[in-house]
Amino acid sequence: MLNRFPLWKNLMVIFTIAIGALYALPNIYGEDPAVQISGTRGHEANETTLADVQNLLADNRLNTKSIVLENGSILARFQNTNDQLLAKDKIVEKLGTGYSVALNLAPATPAWLSSIGGSPMKWGLDLRGGVRFLMEVDMNTALSKRQEQLQDSIKTELRKEKIQYAGVQNGENYSSVVTLVNPEQRFQALQLLRKSHPNLTVTDTNENTISLSLSDAALIEARDSAIEQNLNILRKRVGELGVSEAVIQRQGAERIVVELPGIQDTARAKEILGATATLEFRLVNTNVTPEAMRRNIVPSDTEIQYQQDGTPVALFKKSMLGGEHIINSSAGIDNQTGGTQVSVTLDAEGGDIMSQITKLNLKKPMATLYVEYKDSGKKDANGKVILEKHAEVISVATIQGRFGSNFQITGSGTMAEAQNLSVLLRSGALIAPIQIVEERTVGPSLGAQNVEQGLKAGLWGLAIVILFCLAYYKLFGLIASLALCANMILVVGLMSLLPGATLTMPGIAGIILSVGMSVDANVLIFERIKEEIRNGRPIQQAINEGYNGAWTSIFDANLTTILTSIVLYAVGTGPVKGFAITLSLGVAISMFTAITGTRMLVNWIYGGKRVEKLSI
Structure with a gap:
């Protein structure tokens, strides 16, 4: 029989709209x-x-x-x-x-609604207010750190091949200069270094000196790598702050923009985002006496660092293991001493390194060094703030046994200090220090004004469309209006459910635009029904042909719009993504409400009965 839906299809439409309304409900509570x-x-x-x-x-x-x-x-x-x-x-x-x-x-949101995953839509910075940071990455420190790692690697390689060297020193533009003891080993050293470091330019400046430098392409690649790694770490730290709708993106060669909607105070955000804290595990040089430390007479491979109470500790400069191998950490209470501890989990490589270190250095003391970079209050010739390295020994413990990927650090201070340290270690150490060069707070009043104006525009648009439908299509216009309201509810419900969806001012424009496009599908269907009636078709057949005949045109038109939205989302950033999400969702949902939803109502009213005239 024409124009009758099976029971399962009616239940599917009702169930879908009910679920959409349920998850749109948290937005009412605000x-x-x-x-x-x-x-x-x-x-x-x-x-x-x-x-x-x-x-x-x-x-x-x-x-x-x-x-x-x-x-x-x-x-x-x-x-x-x-x-x-x-x-x-x-x-x-x-x-x-x-x-x-x-x-x-x-x-x-009420507790019962939160318990089933209900939450309001996430609002962008332009609607909700919040803070915006413009951060600059200290590339000099990043490249210097890379230079130090390269020189350690060069020394190890030369010693392994028994090539004697007098020193490995810093050169211009972050190059490294190797001075050989025996000029006759120059050719052997060149072959070894070119094979081990194919991405570097290796040249011999004279008979006993070899220079390793970064090419222009390698220098750009190193800078890009530092930016990308810092971006990933900042995203993890923002996750620790609980701001899932944040915008984190690169700006220019050395800057990063971070927008945190809903946070009007910068204290906590600056503390977590700007922190450059990491841990280094170093062996203690027990041969240095307290008197030597007091007079600052230490070997060239050793430096003096201090504990929180001011006690000096002589540490080997070479770090046995760095914070880049830490994949998880948590703060807790040490059951033996009652003090705080931080439990650390290393990746596979870090676990192997730690296992070898502890195996070879049993009964020797090892220190945990807390390192961070802070604003020195000075600026360089280009006006950039100079960051200074600050280090503090948070624990010195004797290695009692061999351990690997999981261990505990004690001596991290109060529980608040332990939790902060845990957050920073869990989210990762920044590859290069960053400094906040600009911070801007957006007040909630601007967001409230934008929301009010957006809602007014949406309601006026919806009211005008509904009046047009009622005046021009009568009962069918009422059906289209109900489908339009269902479309709005489903868009809001789906936007509330999607974890990465954020409502911005352009997103509101996308929803309003989808209102008109949703009605457009019904206009095509209704006009096709009227045309079939004018051609002498029976009422029931005209309704059937109207929906089936208009489907191809509706699908083609909406598909092109959705494809355009996908391109906008892929290449756009920030507010452009918000517009693309709401427009594509609105258009996709409109195909369901304008075709399946309205047909269900039409079938309820006219299906399976003799009809002489349609109210259309």
Whole structure:
């Protein structure tokens, strides 16, 4: 029988729209203005801190919707942004610099909805407000570090082949100069170095000197590699901050842009993103006496570093293992001493290296060196900030046995310090230090204005389209309008579900554009039905031919739009991606609602019965 859907198809349409409505529901509840309080290095938010904050808010008559302590962080929700901003100022004044007090927007989704994965759409920086960092990568440090690694490798290779050298020194433009003891070994050394380092330019400047330098192409490749690796590490660190809709992209040759929607305070973000912390595992030179360290008389392969209490430790300069091999870490309590510890997991290569180190150095002390780069307050000739290397010995322990990929580090200070160190190690050490050259805070008022204007435009557009459909197509126009509303619900629900989808101002434009394109499919179907009736077809056959005949045209038109959106998403960045996502989703969903959805309603009203006239 014409124009009758089987039961399963009716249930499929109803179920799909119901699921879309369920996951679009969290957007109705919105978000609460909140203040988040986290301990910085040396401090930790605890029950005492919570009580102090509660008393402070009560004394200033600042009512909260809720205030909870979870995972060492306090989250206080407020009724409005005025209370939020005032509370933040009062809390900063009370707690001082020992805590990071950040403005936040916390979802107000009910617990039952959150338990099934319901969450509101992620908003971009232009709608939600937040912070934008422009970071510059210190390429000089990256290339110098690469130069040091190359020289260590050269020394090892020459010793292995029994080629005597007087020294390996730095040359111009990050080149390395090898001075041989025996000029007769020059040809052997050239062959060895050219074979071992095919990407370097190896030349002999005189009879006992060999130079290894980076070509222009290799220099560009090294810079690009440093940028890309830093980008990947920053993405991991942003994940630790819990900002999944962040924008992280390269800008120019040596800069990176990071946009964090929803974060109005830069303290915590700067602390995690800008940190260049890593660990180095070095052996302690036990032959250096305390008197020699006091007078700074140490061998050339040794340097003096200090523990947190100022105690000097003589360490070999060569790092046995670096933080680049760390793949996971977590903070906890040492059951034996009651102090804090950081559990570290190494990759396969790092585990093998650590196993060999501990095997060969049993009963010898090994130090864990915490290294980071900080702003020196000085600038070079080009106006760039000069970063200084700061190091601190966080533990010195005697190697009691052979161990591999999993071990614990003690002596990392308070739990807050241990957790911070764990986050930085887990997300990876930056290949090259970065400095924030520009930071900009976007207030939530701009986002609210954009959202209000976007919603007004969308509602006006929707209202005009619905009025047109009702006036021109009557009952069929009502059916098209219902399908249009279902289309909007499904778009919002799917945008809320997709982990990488972010709503931006251009994204709102994409949704509004898809409204018109959704109705366009119904216009094609309805006009085809009217044409079939004018050609003398029976009503039921005209409805059937209208839907079947218009399908090819609708599919071709929408497919080209979706392909264009895919290209926009692939080559575009930031807001362009937002427009491409909402447009492609809206168009794809419109093919379901405008064809299957409206036909289900038409079948309910007209299917399987004798009809003399259509309201179209």
